[in-house]
Each structure stands twice: as C-alpha cells, then as structure tokens.
Amino acid sequence: MTARPLGSLGRLLAEIGHRSSQVFFTTVLIQAATFVLLATSALVLPTEQSAALSLIVATTMLSSAVLDFGLSTTTTRHFGKTRDDGIFSAAFAVRLALVPIACIACALLWLSGAKEVGLGLGLGALQNVWNGARATDQARQDYESFLRSSIAFAIIRMAAGLTAVVLMPVPVAIAVAMYALPLLATYWSSSARLPRRGSTPFAWNRGLTRYSAYVYVAGMSFVALPYAPQLILSSGNNDATMATYGVILTFSGAINLIFFSLRSVLLPMMLSADGRLEHALWSRRGLVATTCLFASLVVVGIVLAVGMQFLYAGKYPNILPSFLVSFVGYAATATIGLYSLSIHTKGLPELNAAVSVLRLASLFLMSILIPPSLLAVVSYVAVAMVSSELILALLLARRMTR
Structure with missing residues (x-):
C-alpha cells in the first residue's frame, strides 16, 4: 500500500x-x-x-x-x-x-x-x-x-x-x-x-548500514537513560526503591511511547509532504503549539501525582516528588524531541549520534557519581534527557535557517 x-x-x-x-x-x-x-x-x-x-x-x-x-x-x-x-x-x-x-x-x-x-x-x-x-x-x-x-x-x-x-x-x-x-x-x-x-x-548497501549505525547509537543512548537507573538503584539493595521506580516508569514512560507513535506518523508524512509540515513545525505557531502541549502535559502530571499519592503512598512513601520530576522530564523531552524529526528529512543522523555520545558519557558519569537515591537518579535522568534534546533542537535550528 x-x-x-x-x-x-x-x-x-x-x-x-x-x-x-x-x-x-x-x-x-x-x-x-x-x-x-x-x-x-x-x-x-x-x-x-x-x-x-x-x-x-x-x-x-x-x-x-x-x-x-x-x-x-x-x-x-x-x-x-x-x-x-x-x-x-x-x-x-x-x-x-x-x-x-x-x-x-x-x-x-x-x-x-x-x-x-x-x-x-x-x-x-x-x-x-x-x-x-x-x-x-x-x-x-x-x-x-x-x-x-x-x-x-x-x-x-x-x-x-x-x-x-x-x-x-x-x-x-x-x-x-x-x-x-x-x-x-x-x-x-x-x-x-x-x-x-x-x-x-x-x-x-554501505550507505544504509552507515545511516543505521548513526540511528542505532542515538536510539541506544535515549532508551538507556530511563532504564539504566534500574541497574544503579539495584546496587543499593533496596527492593522498595526499585519497585517505586518501576511504578514511576509505568506512569511517566507512557508519554514517551505515545510521542514515539506520533513521531512515527509524522516522519513518513514529512518525507512525502514537500516541506510544508516541517515548516509548520518550525514556525512561531508551531513553537506556540508545542509549548501549549508541554503545559497541558504538566497539568496531567500533577493530576496523576495526586492519584498516585492516594494509591501508593502507603507502600511507596517517597513516590510523589520523584514522580513529578520524572514526568515533567519525560514531557519536556518528548515535546522538544518532535523537532529532531528534521534529522531524517535533512539526512543528518550523524548530528543526533554526536549529541547521543554526550548522552552516553552522561550516563556513565551517573553510574559512578550519583548515589542510589531515587530522587537523585530521576532528577539526573530528567536533566540529561531534556538538555540533550534541547541541544539537538538548537543545532537543527541553525541548519534550518541556512
């Protein structure tokens, strides 16, 4: 078809x-x-x-x-x-x-x-x-x-x-x-x-292999960030902390998967829509729309946090602040990440891979420096995800204006 x-x-x-x-x-x-x-x-x-x-x-x-x-x-x-x-x-x-x-x-x-x-x-x-x-x-x-x-x-x-x-x-x-x-x-x-x-x-052919390799490096670093904390937290031998993070990931991780589906719809359309969709995304109206989307997600996160506190506070007493940090981090990352679709319309996977190497280095430092504390780990992951997507978007913005 x-x-x-x-x-x-x-x-x-x-x-x-x-x-x-x-x-x-x-x-x-x-x-x-x-x-x-x-x-x-x-x-x-x-x-x-x-x-x-x-x-x-x-x-x-x-x-x-x-x-x-x-x-x-x-x-x-x-x-x-x-x-x-x-x-x-x-x-x-x-x-x-x-x-x-x-x-x-x-x-x-x-x-x-x-x-x-x-x-x-x-x-x-x-x-x-x-x-x-x-x-x-x-x-x-x-x-x-x-x-x-x-x-x-x-x-x-x-x-x-x-x-x-x-x-x-x-x-x-x-x-x-x-x-x-x-x-x-x-x-x-x-x-x-x-x-x-x-x-x-x-x-x-070799060109496809090279393109896949760049995409693979970027994808691995992004996927590893939310799940690597499982391994870091496990070093603390605290089952309650591990289980709490699993519950947080269940709620906040849904944002990533929903946006992944949206990106999967937009990418083939951007490749076949002669630039109109991409131009709309990078316009001022597009920026206003993505900002409103992020604000809406933050409101949803606050509502979910209240519900989680009601359901899980007895079993997982430290869940509220860690969930809010994680959810807002996911929301910001997913929203900014819509702009990174231009990597593939412009054929620049190496740009994403370069930023992702920094993301992997950040992950390595996290495993060494961050104590196995739930709030500390989710805060670092949120900062690493948001900052890397923001850097990538700013680099792409310079390419879009040329």
Whole structure:
C-alpha cells in the first residue's frame, strides 16, 4: 500500500489529525493494557517480586531497542525516499534471525542465575518482531493494518496478562503473558506478511548500514537513560526503591511511547509532504503549539501525582516528588524531541549520534557519581534527557535557517 498524494496544507493537517488519532487510539489501548497489568501487579505482588517484574520489563524494553539496530527509522526513510518495499522484507528477516540467538542467550543467563535479565532478553527479541511489523505499517502508511493488528495486540495482552495475574501471580508468568503471547497479533498485520507475498529484491548497501549505525547509537543512548537507573538503584539493595521506580516508569514512560507513535506518523508524512509540515513545525505557531502541549502535559502530571499519592503512598512513601520530576522530564523531552524529526528529512543522523555520545558519557558519569537515591537518579535522568534534546533542537535550528 502506498501513501495517498497530499494536497493543500489544510488537507495535510486533516490527514495528520486522522492518522494521529488512529495511532493515539491504538497506543492508548496498548498502554492502557500495560498500565493496568503493571499497576495491578505492583499492588498484588510482594515488593521483592514486584522489583523482579520491574527488572524484566526494563530488560525487555531495552533489549528490544538494542536488537532493532536502527532498522525501523532507516527503512522508513529509505521507503519514503524511494518507495522500494524490498527493504522491509530484508529487515524482517534480520529480526526473525535474532529470535533464536536471543533465546540461546536467555537460556545461558537463566542457568547462570540472571533469570530476570535472561528472560527480558528473550522477550525483547520477540517484542522487536512486533515493533518491526508496526513500524512497517506506519512507514507504508497502511493504517488499516496498523489499527487492526494493534487492537488485536492490546486485547491479547490484556486477556493473557490478567489471566496470569489471577491464576499465576509470579513475575515470569506475567512477563511472558505481556510480551510473548501478544505476538500472535502479527497475524492481522499486512506488513508481517510482506515476505510471504514477495516483494522487490533488495540489496543492502554501505550507505544504509552507515545511516543505521548513526540511528542505532542515538536510539541506544535515549532508551538507556530511563532504564539504566534500574541497574544503579539495584546496587543499593533496596527492593522498595526499585519497585517505586518501576511504578514511576509505568506512569511517566507512557508519554514517551505515545510521542514515539506520533513521531512515527509524522516522519513518513514529512518525507512525502514537500516541506510544508516541517515548516509548520518550525514556525512561531508551531513553537506556540508545542509549548501549549508541554503545559497541558504538566497539568496531567500533577493530576496523576495526586492519584498516585492516594494509591501508593502507603507502600511507596517517597513516590510523589520523584514522580513529578520524572514526568515533567519525560514531557519536556518528548515535546522538544518532535523537532529532531528534521534529522531524517535533512539526512543528518550523524548530528543526533554526536549529541547521543554526550548522552552516553552522561550516563556513565551517573553510574559512578550519583548515589542510589531515587530522587537523585530521576532528577539526573530528567536533566540529561531534556538538555540533550534541547541541544539537538538548537543545532537543527541553525541548519534550518541556512
């Protein structure tokens, strides 16, 4: 399926609204299922098991990003520029090949005693297959397939997860129900069937490898920032702190995933909308719109903080200030990050990679200098995320004015 031609700016904005509403709806469904399961698990499981589930989830999300190798963004940009769908089959073959390799590593880690990390690695490889199918639907702008498969994914995740919470309330069963069984939803994805239908023969080239490498460096540093604190906090041997951070990540991390879906809608459209959408984003009206969006998210964060204090203050007494810092940091990062889409329209992934190296250095310093205190860690992560996105946006602004 190919994108429909875009006409006037008004029709372009209407198309963005329609597609974004579809992505927002399905993302909310999936995140609602994830939120209900993790929030319920935090109430049901003992603190030690809740911390274990938090580590599995963190490892799953991190490993799925690691195993992407920058393919999602690179394939989107290549298809947007060339309309060559052969790259999707090549990327899908890579993702499938990684599953047995990750499963072997999972078994070895499990036998060595690192059960949570091993399971997260295996589940991350499966999650990577789903992420690839979803990203391909968005790159091809096949939103019927995207909507159909995403609804199926949310239903399967919710049904399987609740069954595990009720019948087998242990971290391993809950994690498998949340991240392995929903892979069945790829049956309803047209993009997942591309390799079986056959597509244009594709030869990977050095330029694509270089582009993927830059995207990969940037992606790894960004994904590592919110999840690396799990490892830092674990050094303090405080299960309550670990579990508290897991709950915070459940709430504030939803912003990142929602904005990721929005970015996935905007990028293929920016690649095919002859600069009008990008110009609108960088205009004064665009700046006002993003500022209002950030302010709205801060209000939402305050409301959520009050609710979390009511639900979790007894079990996690230090959750309120840490959650507010984390949520505002995520909101600012996600809002400013919309401007970094111009990296791919201008073909400047090396710029993002350079800023990301600084982000990785910051992460390394955090692991050495920051004490395993929840508020200190989330504050440092928030500052690192926001400052790096702001630096990148300012560098891009100079390029946009040339």
